[in-house]
Amino acid sequence: xxxxxxxxxxxxxxxxxxxxxxxxxxxxGNPYLFWYVQYPNRGLQFLLKYITGDNLVKGSYGFEAEFxxxxxxxxxxxxxxLVSDSALYFCAALGGGSxxxxxxxxxxxxxxxx
Amino acid sequence: xAGVTQTPRYLxxxxxxxxxxxxxxxxxxxSVSWYQQTPGQGLQFLFEYFSETQRNKGNxxxxxxxRQFSNSRSEMNVSTLxxxxxxxxxxxxxxxxxxxxEQYFGPGTRLTVT
Numbered sequence: 001x002x003x004x005x006x007x008x009x010x011x012x013x014x015x016x017x018x019x020x021x022x023x024x025x026x027x028x029g030n031p032y033l034f035w036y037v038q039y040p041n042r043g044l045q046f047l048l049k050y051i052t053g054d055n056l057v058k059g060s061y062g063f064e065a066e067f068x069x070x071x072x073x074x075x076x077x078x079x080x081x082l083v084s085d086s087a088l089y090f091c092a093a094l095g096g097g098s099x100x101x102x103x104x105x106x107x108x109x110x111x112x113x114x
Numbered sequence: 115x116a117g118v119t120q121t122p123r124y125l126x127x128x129x130x131x132x133x134x135x136x137x138x139x140x141x142x143x144x145s146v147s148w149y150q151q152t153p154g155q156g157l158q159f160l161f162e163y164f165s166e167t168q169r170n171k172g173n174x175x176x177x178x179x180x181r182q183f184s185n186s187r188s189e190m191n192v193s194t195l196x197x198x199x200x201x202x203x204x205x206x207x208x209x210x211x212x213x214x215x216e217q218y219f220g221p222g223t224r225l226t227v228t
Contacts, residue, residue: 032215043118043204043219051215090157094215100147100162100208101170102217107156 023091118220139207
């Protein structure tokens with residue numbers, strides 16, 4: 001079965017420090033991978049995606065993600081965290097059948113302290 | 115363009131009742147997907163509609179159903195509500211004019227079953 005794992009329920013970072021939110025995947029075929037962010041009482045906002053090409057993907061709000069095929073990982077990173085980055089982050093992979101079927105990880109709560 | 119809209123935003127129902135949720139996609143988008151978000155199970159794919167046809171379906175009981183209209187608006191229906199159906203229901207749209215594989219989420223409908 002295809003799955004996405006986010007091993008950390010919560011990540012705490014000081015403002016200005018780099019942040020990493022981890023994600024590993026298990027999918028058949030070529031992986032199509034995504035990061036979404038959710039703020040309280042809001043829907044999910046797209047951050048970035050990996051479809052093919054460069055292993056380092058740049059996205060919105062200064063976020064980037066590194067695709068590592070050998071480790072089946074797709075970690076989200078940002079060089080300098082902001083308090084406003086505090087939110088719930090979801091890693092997702094495209095499931096089979098169509099492009100509307102996303103398999104999500106459990107989510108990681110990012111807390112950035114001043 | 116206006117974003118994805120979902121109505122109602124909040125809903126309280128009693129066990130055994132049925133409920134219908136509505137989703138209006140971004141103008142021009144023809145694909146609408148539905149997801150259920152709960153603290154225990156996280157985000158789970160319900161189904162996807164494209165041009166009024168169900169294109170993909172997740173692993174949910176038959177009490178969960180949906181449809182899509184010719185203007186791409188979609189509804190999902192849950193019959194014989196159970197306490198475990200309490201969740202945030204998110205819809206997402208994608209399609210013409212949007213980058214491939216990117217989904218745009220609405221704010222969700224918070225359903226509480228008592």
